[in-house]
Amino acid sequence: MITISDVKKIFQTKNGTVSAVDGVDMTIKDGEIFGVIGYSGAGKSTLIRMLNGLELPTDGSVDVNGQVISKAKGRKLREARQSMGMIFQHFNLLWSRTVLENIQFPLEIAGVPRGERIRKANELLHLVGLEGRGDAYPAQLSGGQKQRVGIARALANDPKVLLCDEATSALDPQTTDSILDLLVDINERLGLTIVLITHEMHVIRKICHRVAVMEAGKVVEEGDVLEVFRNPRQEVTKRFVKEVAQxxxxxxxxxxxxxxxxxxxxxxxxxxxxxxxxxxxxxxxxxxxxxxxxxxxxxxxxxxxxxxxxxxxxxxxxxxxxxxxxxxxxxxxxxx
Missing domain, CATH: 3.30.70.260 (ACT domain)
Structure with a gap:
């Protein structure tokens, strides 16, 4: 489904070059929930942005569902992005639009007729547990409800991949668990491949099948979540596991x-x-x-x-x- 091959990303700053991602190789299987964990500055956000072309690699290639995202441009890049949904830490909703209108927005951009947009948006409202809130505005919703709208909007174009950029970091623990349960339900119902980045091992533990641990732009450890918990090899991984074990x-x-x-x-x-x-x-x-x-x-x-x-x-x-x-x-x- 997703193949990342020797990907590097170098930023030029006034203080010199910064290697945000340094030679990452990764394969994510169709239908799995794959987590990327690391502390701030590890390079995980840059990596996930390269999956949908928001960032282009300095070197290496990114292949998503047969599309080489790292080389796609114009119409091909837009088409590739339609096969991917993305949810964000701070929701990124349109505050002047209702919940139903927010969910319809990607379909509107894609030129889908109004009747079909409304039907699809109502289906997604039901899927994410927000029936009856279609006429509400984002300011009237709780944090968890806003993220549910973000998830519904990300699913509007029937994507094959859902990218989650610190999707639960702004939520309290109970709400976080409810959103994670929703993501597992979506993964099982739709067979969706989910890639999420986080700095919280609880998120990885609860829903991911496999995990990659990043530090200083590199993947330092990767494997099945259960195996990583049982036998963490790197010091950074041991710190994450210890946070969960308390x-x-x-x-x-x-x-x-x-x-x-x-x-x-x-x-x-x-x-x-x-x-x-x-x-x-x-x-x-x-x-x-x-x-x-x-x-x-x-x-x-x-x-x-x-x-x-x-x-x-x-x-x-x-x-x-x-x-x-x-x-x-x-x-x-x-x-x-």
Whole structure:
């Protein structure tokens, strides 16, 4: 569906050249929800703008659904953009137009007859859960409702790809979750490929199938969301995963429990259902103390981490650790 090949983007500024995107290769599959995450300045916004031709790469190519966007111009570029919808952080609605008129706007530009525009806009109002609000103006809507209008407008031309540029960053957590649920529903109903950029790992965790982590213009890590959560390799990825897990610093935990062993258990998929703690208590003469933990749902299953403290005879401790490692659980003995 989308192929990005050795893409680079260099900006000339009064202070010299800035390499916003530096040699990115990426393939996004048809029908998947693909996330690009990075902190400010990582290059993710520039990258997504190159997907619909708002920015042209300095080098490399961008192919979307068989169209080489990086070389398309004039009518071909306009046609290619009609196959892509885009939603923004700050909604970008027309404040002097009603909700229904905002949704119709892309169809109006495309020359679609008025009756067909109204029919399509009402269908999309129903899809995004805004029935009865067609005559309202953006100023009368909540932030979440405004973003729903933005999503409906982005779907007006029946795009094959939906681009989301920090689409939930301006929303509160509860509203964010409702918008993410809507995006998942749209992906499943319409088979739409969704590419979103964000600096929030919660967004990636909740709806994405795969993720690319960007830092300093480069993709430093990429893979299935569940695998990235289970085994983050780069420091920047570990920071993002930690934000979701909300874990204490391991040093702090070790300071509080100087005796015995502190284990970090990572559960993935069916492993989250295992009665591991119960088995440890029944099998071994140990004191087992649960320190902290959390289980999160991803699109491909559950991911969880649990810190436990084991206290007992050294030989029994070693046997308990070996037993835990035999289960479908990743075991890390925290070192002092």
């Amino acid at each position: 874990q204490q610093e391991s040093d702090d935990i070790l300071d509080q429990y100087p005796d015995g062993k502190v284990l970090k258990l990572t559960f993935v998929g069916s492993g989250t259902d295992q009665p591991l703690i119960t088995s440890l208590i029944r099998r071994f003469d140990l004191e087992v103390n649960i320190l902290q933990g959390q289980i999160s749902q991803t699109q491909k299953g559950a991911f969880g981490t649990l810190f436990i403290h084991l206290k007992g005879e050294r030989e029994i401790l070693d046997q308990a650790v070996a037993f835990a490692e035999e289960q479908s659980v990743k075991v890390e003995v925290m070192e002092r």
